[in-house]
Amino acid sequence: AGGIISLGRSLPLIWGGIREGLRDVGGGAKAGKSTLRTEDDLSMRFVFAGIVVLILAIMLARPLHMNLLGALLIVLFGFLFVTVSSRLTGEIGSSSNPISGMTVATLLLTCMIFLLIGWTGGSHYVTALSVGAIVCIAASNGGTTSQDLKTGFLVGATPRLQQIAILVGALASALMLGPILLKLNDGATVYVPVAEVAPGLATDAGNLAGRERLQGPQARSDGREYLVWQKRGTEGGPEGKYLVDDAGTAVWFVDPGINGAYSTRPDGTTIRKFDAPKATLMSYIIRGILDRRLPMGLILFGVMIAVVLEMSAIPSLAFAVGVYLPLSSSSPIFIGGMIRWLVDRARRRKLRDAGLTEAQLVAESDKSAGVLMASGYIAGGAIAGILIAFMAGSLGGVDETFTRWAAVHNPFFAGPFADLLAIVPFAVLSGLLYLVGRERLLA
Known part of the structure; x- marks a missing residue:
């Protein structure tokens, strides 16, 4: 509801952008007029051509199970929610941009449309998920x-050159991150013998088409090629992906590295799984709507709360971010906000006699060295997360060695005081950020 309300507020901006874009395509109002270098954007002809190419590419990507309606929904919802994302980034910052909320809204609307036209089969689950995933990425990039x-x-800077650089960067990151995520998932995937989870499970092999081999370390012990069976429902065994032989007998249950449940391979090797709770939420929404099992009462109750908040002049999306995030995530954000408030308060006292307006004071705050350092913290945290995931997925032996050493030699590694080990560097980083923001250090 908050995203839709924000979308409604952005409609004048959206309409103005559409009119300017159509003028650009038609060579209207700005024809013959020189454009300032700092206002030189990519032509809307290029943008519309990119939209057409994007629709065709999405429809031709077979793993997405995409059709024309799904591709058009991606363009429509992507266009609308990118505007909302851009607006919210200006209001509350990109770190608190509720992209997941806009993704949920996209999935709800997409699944409702699919339900109305009778698309409730298994392949349409993937189509709805693909629509939500691509719109999620678009909103994030927006x-x-x-x-x-x-x-x-x-x-x-020149906007046109920036936009070209952004396109190159987005393409490069997509080409790099895709294989990395697949590698991490394969490295933590556990192939569980079906005899342990669903003895005697079988299916009609004539209805299966795709074939696949084991990936990751277990591929060394079994190089055969199997038919792929995506089992729905829990009758006879857990639902999920199975590898079956040509006779239809299930041989392996594929437990993924991301959101998987089995952390021990048949040879006794322990695997660290990667959690993705939001992915589970998205699957609940898709299945709940298309299978007509979603508790709509809770959703409508949340909508009413958002409406009341907006009527009370409280930003519902910012409020929803605080409710949605767990305390483990929102507490560091709150502490960071407190540090920013203390630094800004001291800066305002320092500039009290400078005769600056409120807008100038805000600009001075944004130029603080603490803001730059906080940006470095964000980038460093992202890089550290990738390195930790890479070590856990591809360098499992090294990660296990460090874990064993810490369990033996580090008294704070486990037990009731384990969190103290993380609080100490967090406190140091917080204090350092405050001192840099106050220009007491590195000034």
Whole structure:
């Protein structure tokens, strides 16, 4: 509801952008007029051509199970929620941009449309998920792109060149991150013998088409090729992906590395799984709507709460972010906000006699060295997360060695005082951020 309300507020901006884009395509109002370098954007002809190419590419990507309606929904919802994301990034920052909320809204609307036209089969689950995933990525990129362009405006950059660089960066990251995620998932995937989870499970092999081999370390012990069976329902065994032989007998239950349940391989090797709770939420929404099992009462109750908040002049999306995030995530954000408030308060006292307006004071705050350092914290945290995941997935032996050493030699590694080990560096980083923001260090 909050995303839809914010979307409604953005409609004038959206309509203005559409009109400007149509003028650009038709060579209307700005024809013959010179454009400032700092206002030189990519032509809307290029944008519309990119949309057509995107629709065709999505429809031709067979793993997405996409059709024309799904591709059009991606363009429609992507266009709308990218605007919302850009607006929210300016209001509350990209780190608190509720992209997951907009993804949920996309899935709800997409699944409702699918339900109305009778698309409730298994392949349509994948189609709905693909629509939500692509819109989620578009909304995420929309917010960060707005920040890039705003920064470029402040330093006098050329928007057109920035946009080209953003396209190159997005393409490069997609080409790099896809194989990395697949590698991490394969490294932590456990192939469980069906005899342990569903003895005697079988299916009609004539209805199966795709074939697959074992991936990861277990591929060394079994190089055969199997038919792939995506089992729905829990009758006879857990639902999920199975590898079956040509006779239809299930041989392996494929437990994925991401959101998997089995952490021990048949040879006794322990595997660290990767949690993705939001992915589970998305699957509940898709199955709940298309299977007509979603508790709509809870959703409508949340909608009413959002409406009441907006009527009380409280930003519902910002409120929802605080409710949605667990305390383990929101507490560091709150502490960071407190540090920013203390630094800004001290800066305002320092500039009290400078005669600056409120807008100028805000600009001075944004130029603080603490803001730059906090940006470095965000980038460093992302890089550290990738390195930790890479060690757990591809360098499992090294990670296990460190874990064993810490369990023996580090008294804070486990037990009731384990969190103290993380609080100490967090406190140091918080204090360092405050001192840098106050220009007591590294000034």
